[in-house]
Amino acid sequence: MGALTRGEKGESLAEIGDMVMEGACAFSDDGHGVQSAGMMKTCMAYVSQFDRVVCAHCEVESLTKNGVINSGRAATRLGMFGWPPFGEELEIYRDIELSRSTGCALHICHISTEKGLELVKAAKAEGLPVTCEVTPHHLFLCDDDITDTYDTNLKMNPPLRKRSDMEALVQGILDGSIDCLVTDHAPHAKHEKDCEWEIAFFGTIGLETSLPLMLTNLVLPGKMSWSRLVEVMCVNPRRLLRCKPVTLAAGSQADLTLIDPAREIDVTEGYFQSKSKNSAFLGQHLTGVATDVLMAGKRTLADGVVA
Amino acid sequence: MLSVRHLIDTTSLTADDITQILDTAKSFDPIVNARTIKKVPALRGRTIVNLFLEPSTRTLKSFELAEKRLSADSISMGGATSSVVKGESLADTIQTIDAMNVDMFVVRARLAGTPQKITENTDAIVINGGDGKHQHPTQAMLDLYTIREHFGHLDGLKVAIVGDLAHSRVCGSLAPALKTMGADVTLVAPPTFQVGDPSWFGCNQTNHLDDVLEDMDVVYMLRVQLERMEGAAIPSRREYNRLYGLSLEREARMKPNAIICHPGPMNRGMEIDAEVADCARSRILNQVNAGVLTRMAEMYLLMGGED
Numbered sequence: 001m002g003a004l005t006r007g008e009k010g011e012s013l014a015e016i017g018d019m020v021m022e023g024a025c026a027f028s029d030d031g032h033g034v035q036s037a038g039m040m041k042t043c044m045a046y047v048s049q050f051d052r053v054v055c056a057h058c059e060v061e062s063l064t065k066n067g068v069i070n071s072g073r074a075a076t077r078l079g080m081f082g083w084p085p086f087g088e089e090l091e092i093y094r095d096i097e098l099s100r101s102t103g104c105a106l107h108i109c110h111i112s113t114e115k116g117l118e119l120v121k122a123a124k125a126e127g128l129p130v131t132c133e134v135t136p137h138h139l140f141l142c143d144d145d146i147t148d149t150y151d152t153n154l155k156m157n158p159p160l161r162k163r164s165d166m167e168a169l170v171q172g173i174l175d176g177s178i179d180c181l182v183t184d185h186a187p188h189a190k191h192e193k194d195c196e197w198e199i200a201f202f203g204t205i206g207l208e209t210s211l212p213l214m215l216t217n218l219v220l221p222g223k224m225s226w227s228r229l230v231e232v233m234c235v236n237p238r239r240l241l242r243c244k245p246v247t248l249a250a251g252s253q254a255d256l257t258l259i260d261p262a263r264e265i266d267v268t269e270g271y272f273q274s275k276s277k278n279s280a281f282l283g284q285h286l287t288g289v290a291t292d293v294l295m296a297g298k299r300t301l302a303d304g305v306v307a
Numbered sequence: 308m309l310s311v312r313h314l315i316d317t318t319s320l321t322a323d324d325i326t327q328i329l330d331t332a333k334s335f336d337p338i339v340n341a342r343t344i345k346k347v348p349a350l351r352g353r354t355i356v357n358l359f360l361e362p363s364t365r366t367l368k369s370f371e372l373a374e375k376r377l378s379a380d381s382i383s384m385g386g387a388t389s390s391v392v393k394g395e396s397l398a399d400t401i402q403t404i405d406a407m408n409v410d411m412f413v414v415r416a417r418l419a420g421t422p423q424k425i426t427e428n429t430d431a432i433v434i435n436g437g438d439g440k441h442q443h444p445t446q447a448m449l450d451l452y453t454i455r456e457h458f459g460h461l462d463g464l465k466v467a468i469v470g471d472l473a474h475s476r477v478c479g480s481l482a483p484a485l486k487t488m489g490a491d492v493t494l495v496a497p498p499t500f501q502v503g504d505p506s507w508f509g510c511n512q513t514n515h516l517d518d519v520l521e522d523m524d525v526v527y528m529l530r531v532q533l534e535r536m537e538g539a540a541i542p543s544r545r546e547y548n549r550l551y552g553l554s555l556e557r558e559a560r561m562k563p564n565a566i567i568c569h570p571g572p573m574n575r576g577m578e579i580d581a582e583v584a585d586c587a588r589s590r591i592l593n594q595v596n597a598g599v600l601t602r603m604a605e606m607y608l609l610m611g612g613e614d
Contacts, residue, residue: 073503073507077504079439148420148423150419195424196420196421197419
């Protein structure tokens, strides 16, 4: 994925055409929204000449400055500056309108609010080339889970939202209005999280828990079909990134994940093979894991161990 | 015995805890305010560290005097002189001090949740001396003591907390503590200073001081934190004084027996006019006096009371 603007500063176009010719599959300044609407229009207009999508981290920084937790009860309860939902929604709305005006394909990264999802749904209903994604932590955690222990593994950007937002997002991934399940995997060293909330780094790791969480919470209870799971975790992301679909056929390259839906895990620091342990889901007991992975014909995970 | 091991917030305190603190403080009153030798041996041999990571004068001196009057051995260290400014993590700082075998930390911090984090790195007892915009429980106890001294009770009283609520740890502790004791609390502030979710405190919130003033038993004026006004939330000191300042004219409309409190330091001429600060209703110096008594009570009770 290439940067949308030079140095991800939101000030001037990156050499997008060069990057397309060298294989870049999408463009984003993820971590920041492009703050100037005029600059974003230029970016999307420019990208529209290529068959590529712009992935937007939506955040109006003048509204989220100093914000470290969802606005409202959580911010009041814990005494910190809020990161309001409309700080995200305003930019989603802006970028949808820019997609309409430029024709550029737009993908909303890590959507976190009910209202934001409504905006995406309305855009889709109009036939605009707009898609979106959600993370496991925004599907299965909310700001009520942040207690007065100030567990910094629950600090992320965008922040955990209200319970009603979480429920709307679950509905969205079930009914097809959310296209992709992504982790927004953000590994951090222990000292970057083992500190006061307001100065802790944003983000949680997600790679090793995303599948178990989806299986435990949605697929095994029968709320989501296996084929829908494959759609949101594999088929749709590949389509978005302009990657060839995986086929199971003689002579094709093996890109496969084998899943044991019955294997149970305790999410402890010891569970993770990642160097980083900053998981928002520590302490959970989950059912169903990937046991083996084949990438381009090579086994990279063998019976649950990274090869 | 209190129901809590540490004093981190007032939300965790029961009405019985608060009553114990106020009654114990009252028992210290003749010692501190009437005797020539203002000292008891209650905490002789106990070691207390006043860790003030944010500058403070009145809270620190109040704690230091309370410690001396209980015969504890105490040292005070500040953020500016400690290794904290050299980039040492909070955990390392605490573990280093803890290795010298101390019994109690009194903590003042710029960041919300710091005292809670400290409890995770020491076996010592922790008292929150104010953390960011979160809570300042020892301030709340001295306020309740002062109010109870005047009225003889707390239940049923009508209290307005007026001012910069959004940046106020004083409000964060005082409002819940008053509610626990059966008082009725109204929050008053311009919309740009209001808390995100007053229902968390179980309070009403208004921007009309003049509508509620005449109904109040206690008018608690907050300091406008000029140093914390990140983004100008009010246009000028003069306009704030006109709309929300406690003037002589407003003071004259208060109930006959109503009192005025302020946590200090005051901005005379801004949230409170000079003459009002010194008028007969003012309990501002009583609050300062009560600070030593209630802090003695808190340290004494947390260290095991009679033991």
